[in-house]
Amino acid sequence: MGDRNQxxxxxxxxxxxxxxxxxxxxxxxxxxxxxxxxxxxxxxxLDALPALARRGGGNTAPRICTQEEAERELAAARKLGVSLxxxxxxxxxxxxxxxxxxxxxxxxxGNTSVLSQPLVAIVGSRNASAAGIKLAQRFAHELGEAGFxxxxxxxxxxxxxAHRASLSTGTIAVLAGGQDRIYPAEHTDLLASILPSGxxxxxxxxxxxxxxxxxPRRNRLISGxxxxxxxxxAAKRSGSLITARFxxxxxxxxxxxxxxxxxxxxxxxxxxxxxxxxCATETSDVISxxxxxxxxxxxxxxxxxxxxxxxxxxxxxADERSRIIELLSPTPIAVDxxxxxxxxxxxTVRIVLxxxxxxxxxxxxxxxxxxxxx
Amino acid sequence: MGDRNQxxxxxxxxxxxxxxxxxxxxxxxxxxxxxxxxxxxxxxxLDALPALARRGGGNTAPRICTQEEAERELAAARKLGVSLxxxxxxxxxxxxxxxxxxxxxxxxxGNTSVLSQPLVAIVGSRNASAAGIKLAQRFAHELGEAGFxxxxxxxxxxxxxAHRASLSTGTIAVLAGGQDRIYPAEHTDLLASILPSGxxxxxxxxxxxxxxxxxPRRNRLISGxxxxxxxxxAAKRSGSLITARFxxxxxxxxxxxxxxxxxxxxxxxxxxxxxxxxCATETSDVISxxxxxxxxxxxxxxxxxxxxxxxxxxxxxADERSRIIELLSPTPIAVDxxxxxxxxxxxTVRIVLxxxxxxxxxxxxxxxxxxxxx
Numbered sequence: 228m229g230d231r232n233q234x235x236x237x238x239x240x241x242x243x244x245x246x247x248x249x250x251x252x253x254x255x256x257x258x259x260x261x262x263x264x265x266x267x268x269x270x271x272x273l274d275a276l277p278a279l280a281r282r283g284g285g286n287t288a289p290r291i292c293t294q295e296e297a298e299r300e301l302a303a304a305r306k307l308g309v310s311l312x313x314x315x316x317x318x319x320x321x322x323x324x325x326x327x328x329x330x331x332x333x334x335x336x337g338n339t340s341v342l343s344q345p346l347v348a349i350v351g352s353r354n355a356s357a358a359g360i361k362l363a364q365r366f367a368h369e370l371g372e373a374g375f376x377x378x379x380x381x382x383x384x385x386x387x388x389a390h391r392a393s394l395s396t397g398t399i400a401v402l403a404g405g406q407d408r409i410y411p412a413e414h415t416d417l418l419a420s421i422l423p424s425g426x427x428x429x430x431x432x433x434x435x436x437x438x439x440x441x442x443p444r445r446n447r448l449i450s451g452x453x454x455x456x457x458x459x460x461a462a463k464r465s466g467s468l469i470t471a472r473f474x475x476x477x478x479x480x481x482x483x484x485x486x487x488x489x490x491x492x493x494x495x496x497x498x499x500x501x502x503x504x505x506c507a508t509e510t511s512d513v514i515s516x517x518x519x520x521x522x523x524x525x526x527x528x529x530x531x532x533x534x535x536x537x538x539x540x541x542x543x544x545a546d547e548r549s550r551i552i553e554l555l556s557p558t559p560i561a562v563d564x565x566x567x568x569x570x571x572x573x574x575t576v577r578i579v580l581x582x583x584x585x586x587x588x589x590x591x592x593x594x595x596x597x598x599x600x601x
Numbered sequence: 602m603g604d605r606n607q608x609x610x611x612x613x614x615x616x617x618x619x620x621x622x623x624x625x626x627x628x629x630x631x632x633x634x635x636x637x638x639x640x641x642x643x644x645x646x647l648d649a650l651p652a653l654a655r656r657g658g659g660n661t662a663p664r665i666c667t668q669e670e671a672e673r674e675l676a677a678a679r680k681l682g683v684s685l686x687x688x689x690x691x692x693x694x695x696x697x698x699x700x701x702x703x704x705x706x707x708x709x710x711g712n713t714s715v716l717s718q719p720l721v722a723i724v725g726s727r728n729a730s731a732a733g734i735k736l737a738q739r740f741a742h743e744l745g746e747a748g749f750x751x752x753x754x755x756x757x758x759x760x761x762x763a764h765r766a767s768l769s770t771g772t773i774a775v776l777a778g779g780q781d782r783i784y785p786a787e788h789t790d791l792l793a794s795i796l797p798s799g800x801x802x803x804x805x806x807x808x809x810x811x812x813x814x815x816x817p818r819r820n821r822l823i824s825g826x827x828x829x830x831x832x833x834x835a836a837k838r839s840g841s842l843i844t845a846r847f848x849x850x851x852x853x854x855x856x857x858x859x860x861x862x863x864x865x866x867x868x869x870x871x872x873x874x875x876x877x878x879x880c881a882t883e884t885s886d887v888i889s890x891x892x893x894x895x896x897x898x899x900x901x902x903x904x905x906x907x908x909x910x911x912x913x914x915x916x917x918x919a920d921e922r923s924r925i926i927e928l929l930s931p932t933p934i935a936v937d938x939x940x941x942x943x944x945x946x947x948x949t950v951r952i953v954l955x956x957x958x959x960x961x962x963x964x965x966x967x968x969x970x971x972x973x974x975x
Contacts, residue, residue: 358863485859485871488882489732497859497882506874508862 235315242332243297244269245313249331250292250300250432251276253587256328261581276585282548283579283586303433309336309406320428322346326451326477330430334406337426341376341397345521347513348378348449348474350467351385351459352492359385359460359492362484364392366457369510371396375517376425378453380445381414385459385467394420399452402429403445404437428452446470447477454517455480457507461495468495471504476593480516482507543578547571551579555589559596609689616706617671618643619687623705624666624674624806625650627961630702635955650959656922657953657960677807683710683780694802696720700825700851704804708780711800715750715771719895721887722752722823722848724841725759725833726866733759733834733866736858738766740831743884745770749891750799752827754819755788759833759841768794773826776803777819778811802826820844821851828891829854831881835869842869845878850967854890856881917952921945925953929963933970 237245248269249259254276262272273291280289304311311332312318320342323329335342347370349363367377367389376397379386390398400421402409406429409415418427428448431441446466450456450473458481461467474481483504486493500506507513551569554560566576580597583589590598611619622643623633628650636646647665654663678685685706686692694716697703709716721744723737741751741763750771753760764772774795776783780803783789792801802822805815820840824830824847832855835841848855857878860867874880881887925943928934940950954971957963964972 358861362862484862485867485874485880486861487732487864487867488736488858490861493859493861494882497880500859500874500880501882501886506859506871506880508868508871508875512875 234317235313237313237316241269242311242313243294243301244273245332246297246300246311247292247294248272250297252289252291253280253585254289255591256330256430257591258581258584259331261577261584265578265581279582279585281586283582283584283588284552285586285588289585289587300433304334304406307336307406307433309334309433310339311335312339318342320346320452322454323448323451326447328447329451330448332430334429334431334433335426336406336428337422338397338424339426341399341424341426342428342452344376344397345374345517346378346399346453347375347517348453348456348470349385349389349459350379350446350449350456350470351461352465352467353382353384353386354492355384355388355460356490356492359484360388363388363459366459366507366510366513367392367398368396370513371398373510373514378449380442380449381409381411381418383411383414387414387417389459390417390421390425393425395424398425400425400427401445401449401452402427402431402437403441405429405431405433405435407433408436410437442466443469447473450474450479451477453479454520455482455513457482457484457513458496458499458504459484460486460492461499462491463494463498465495468499471499480505480520482513482516484508543575547575548579548582551576552583555583555597555599557598557601559590559592559598562595562597565597608691609687611687611690615643616685616687617668617675618647619706620671620674620685621666621668622647624671626663626665627654627959628663629965630704630804631965632955632958633705635951635958639952639955653956653959654961657956657958657962659960659962663959663961674807678708678780681710681780681807683708683807684713685709686713692716694720694826696828697822697825700821702821703825704822706804708803708805708807709800710780710802711796712771712798713800715773715798715800716802716826718750718771719748719891720752720773720827721749721891722827722830722844723759723763723833724753724820724823724830724844725835726839726841727756727758727760728866729758729762729834730864730866733858734762737762737833740833740881740884740887741766741772742770744887745772747884747888752823754816754823755783755785755792757785757788761788761791763833764791764795764799767799769798772799774799774801775819775823775826776801776805776811777815779803779805779807779809781807782810784811816840817843821847824848824853825851827853828894829856829887831856831858831887832870832873832878833858834860834866835873836865837868837872839869842873845873854879854894856887856890858882917949921949922953922956925950926957929957929971929973931972931975933964933966933972936969936971939971 266272312335314329314331349367363385371393377389377393378399379389381400398421409418446469450470456474458467458471471481481504483496483499485506554568566573588600590600640646686709688703688705723741737759745767751763751767752773753763755774772795783792820843824844830848832841832845845855855878857870857873858881928942940947964974
């Protein structure tokens with residue numbers, strides 16, 4: 228589907244297939260990528276799902292998103308002014324494309340050209356102090372003046388302060404739920420004032436009410452969109468620290484605003500500084516690090532989503548499959564080790580893992596580790 | 602005067618000569634070292650001072666401390682329980698000996714065995730916040746419990762808090778004036794409560810009232826005594842930052858306690874963290890860095906104070922001297938460059954610099970830079 232320099236452009240039919248595949252049960256961004264790689268396209272992958280699940284030993288067939296459901300979601304999106312942009316398409320944010328588990332489809336709303344500005348995230352405590360709010364505003368305002376758009380999570384406290392201070396220069400709210408399910412509801416007006424020059428982004432379906440576990444997952448998009456992340460105030464074990472961890476894993480810059488050791492809201496940020504985050508007390512601390520990397524082309528990683536020739540797995544013998552499965556347990560193991568220990572080909576191991584995944588029996592962890600669900 | 606493993610021990614007569622030499626005009630610790638190196642002893646150096654100053658072009662002869670003045674200082678010291686310990690002697694603090702401009706004689710009072718504990722300095726603002734005071738106390742108390750003695754400058758604010766919290770475990774006050782001129786006067790009682798288990802240290806003569814410029818100079822002893830320095834609160838351009846700079850030059854660890862970017866008392870410490878100081882929010886941050894280096898023997902630097910054979914400078918031709926002087930200006934130049942550009946021997950350059958110094962015409966800067974006084 229086009230070479231590296233030419234943006235992908237899905238047909239309407241392909242977009243429906245992509246949407247059906249990513250909305251089907253047990254298919255996340257990584258599985259989506261693996262399926263497309265293996266079967267050569269979303270339609271072929273959809274057709275293969277029932278057989279994969281069966282071979283993977285699922286008790287019940289995974290729920291596959293129907294053509295009608297996908298069309299309904301597209302229509303609802305269109306009605307709200309939301310477009311569903313596929314990874315590799317021109318409107319898909321360049322840096323987000325480079326993370327391991329980039330969403331295959333992103334729901335965008337607002338002035339989407341803001342996504343091609345240099346992006347910097349500002350996140351922090353919901354129960355922020357007055358000082359934290361003031362600092363978030365200062366960073367957001369000054370970064371906006373300097374040509375950055377500000378990414379945050381539309382939460383109370385630091386997030387809202389960062390968005391508000393960059394309304395005129397451009398700000399991006401990354402949502403944990405669907406585009407029509409704004410959380411917290413009291414920020415519906417804030418989002419409305421973001422959209423004229425900024426944008427709202429989510430990977431979740433229309434109508435999706437965000438649950439607790441959707442927020443950490445969403446945080447990988449906040450860092451993934453951005454050149455760097457500023458954490459303004461964060462207690463120990465707060466969501467902002469999860470965003471910082473994602474940023475590190477994604478090779479993004481991490482900035483932390485210091486605070487008194489007696490202030491519990493500074494425990495997280497001081498801890499980040501001890502671990503090597505850049506200590507940021509003023510906007511120039513951030514700009515001096517980010518400015519040199521703005522100009523750098525986004526690392527040109529071929530979206531490997533359309534790499535391999537579709538293959539057949541008829542030749543996969545039952546005993547080879549069971550030998551691989553026997554090596555798995557609830558303790559995570561590296562896929563590479565699995566290949567080595569099973570003496571099967573990487574391709575064979577991958578297809579067995581896919582089968583288990585679609586059957587709902589496999590869990591993927593960071594660093595290419597996999598385990599059986601307990 | 603003894604090999605490396607055997608401590609120096611001055612005779613009474615030598616101690617008087619050392620005291621006379623260091624108390625003479627235009628003789629600081631570096632000049633003292635150079636003079637002893639060149640002339641082989643304090644007595645020979647004292648005898649040479651008038652001729653050196655003449656050759657260096659001084660308008661008036663430098664004031665040389667008399668035998669009677671030195672004896673009077675020794676007697677006054679003894680009366681107050683102050684001993685004058687020479688560099689290289691057993692009671693001289695081991696790490697202080699290693700700094701470039703270590704005082705040849707140190708006036709010590711109190712329980713001087715405290716100086717052989719592992720030492721850590723805690724310094725900070727005089728107009729400290731309540732939070733800063735609390736943190737200084739916490740660090741001082743916990744470091745005392747962990748076996749460190751706490752070094753500070755007896756100032757109001759952070760210094761006093763650090764001393765008070767480590768009275769029972771041992772604390773060392775480094776003075777900017779004489780042992781009988783406590784500043785601020787209101788801390789006379791504090792010093793009295795330090796002495797039973799701690800100590801007071803100064804390089805200044807008995808009776809010396811500290812002036813403004815004596816405090817930064819004193820700060821090099823605070824860091825020089827210690828394995829590391831904790832800066833608790835410091836505004837921009839504060840004395841504590843001078844201590845931090847000395848610590849860096851001396852290869853000591855620098856710890857800074859972070860604070861809110863909106864708090865002017867944290868500007869200095871946050872700045873230090875940005876420059877690479879260790880961010881310290883709790884005592885374990887300090888101990889984990891210092892513990893591994895306590896056990897390390899103090900770098901065994903031969904006190905070169907008695908190195909060379911005494912030489913003669915009769916052979917130094919007038920034109921060689923003037924050629925070297927012509928290379929000097931109010932702009933600092935490295936001694937090495939002076940040797941190279943003059944094509945004179947290092948020894949010759951050193952003696953000409955000594956002459957200028959004793960004549961009051963030379964200024965020494967950090968990094969072996971010298972300049973003519975404007």
